[in-house]
Amino acid sequence: MNTKIVETENVTVSFDGFKALNHLTFSMDVGELRVVIGPNGAGKTTFLDVITGKVQPTEGRVLFKGKNTKKLAEHQIARLGIGRKFQTPRVYLNLTPRENLEITCNRRKDVFSSLFSSSSKDEKHKVIGLLETIGLSAKADIAAGLLSHGEKQRLEIGMLVGQSPDLLLVDEPVAGLTDEETYHIGELLLALAQSHSILVIEHDMEFVRQIARQVTVLHEGSVLCEGTIEEVQNDPRVIEVYLGQQ
Numbered sequence: 001m002n003t004k005i006v007e008t009e010n011v012t013v014s015f016d017g018f019k020a021l022n023h024l025t026f027s028m029d030v031g032e033l034r035v036v037i038g039p040n041g042a043g044k045t046t047f048l049d050v051i052t053g054k055v056q057p058t059e060g061r062v063l064f065k066g067k068n069t070k071k072l073a074e075h076q077i078a079r080l081g082i083g084r085k086f087q088t089p090r091v092y093l094n095l096t097p098r099e100n101l102e103i104t105c106n107r108r109k110d111v112f113s114s115l116f117s118s119s120s121k122d123e124k125h126k127v128i129g130l131l132e133t134i135g136l137s138a139k140a141d142i143a144a145g146l147l148s149h150g151e152k153q154r155l156e157i158g159m160l161v162g163q164s165p166d167l168l169l170v171d172e173p174v175a176g177l178t179d180e181e182t183y184h185i186g187e188l189l190l191a192l193a194q195s196h197s198i199l200v201i202e203h204d205m206e207f208v209r210q211i212a213r214q215v216t217v218l219h220e221g222s223v224l225c226e227g228t229i230e231e232v233q234n235d236p237r238v239i240e241v242y243l244g245q246q
């Protein structure tokens with residue numbers, strides 16, 4: 001059995017000759033929670049784009065659960081078991097959190113049949129469990145548009161989890177959140193990490209300290225260093241290119 005959930009081997013992504021990723025070799029284990037940090041322009045978003053197939057490597061290869069994703073379209077890679085959370089929440093604001101979750105737990109149906117056909121008992125239980133996990137049971141039946149920014153972020157994370165992905169990619173989930181909301185997102189990711197592989201990109205070092213086990217630092221499209229948060233924070237190279245500027 002392959003113990004790696006995702007691997008990039010010597011991946012380069014060139015945009016008109018500029019290398020956004022430069023011979024990037026990275027891997028993470030099944031079940032791991034990994035945080036990726038790095039200065040602006042280090043290649044963090046491109047790194048997620050190359051994993052999801054939004055961008056093709058110019059050189060090198062990407063493996064998901066041991067399978068080379070080269071020939072696959074973005075939606076096919078998603079179906080292999082990757083859920084991606086973008087920076088801004090993408091939830092249906094006119095629907096309630098419960099309805100938002102019902103739609104995503106039931107991906108084979110379209111939005112209308114999900115809403116107007118009765119869900120099975122199992123689906124209803126799954127949604128109730130997810131509402132609890134994301135801490136929105138008390139707000140399950142109000143319009144999602146009335147939720148705070150942090151609650152919307154938690155709802156979207158719940159929607160991704162409802163699709164039962166093997167790997168969750170989470171891009172800067174706490175940008176623009178209050179300290180309290182940031183803490184809630186951290187606790188949620190830690191709870192989800194007990195049963196999912198999660199890769200988080202983040203700038204907020206307080207948040208990184210809350211959730212991080214293993215940290216990867218990207219710089220100029222390559223891995224600058226990897227280690228525990230203490231190791232990374234004390235690495236002179238990281239202080240020079242990143243932490244010293246914060």
Ligand SMILES: Nc1ncnc2c1ncn2[C@@H]1O[C@H](COP(=O)(O)OP(=O)(O)OP(=O)(O)O)[C@@H](O)[C@H]1O
Nearest residue numbers: 015018019020038039040041042043044045046047
């Ligand atoms: N489609 C593109 N065409 C040309 N250059 C690009 C493209 N996408 C990204 N780049 C460049 O590649 C480099 C890496 O970008 P990327 O967005 O991956 O960095 P990042 O680490 O996510 O930065 P930030 O922290 O600011 O979001 C940047 O210099 C960016 O300008």
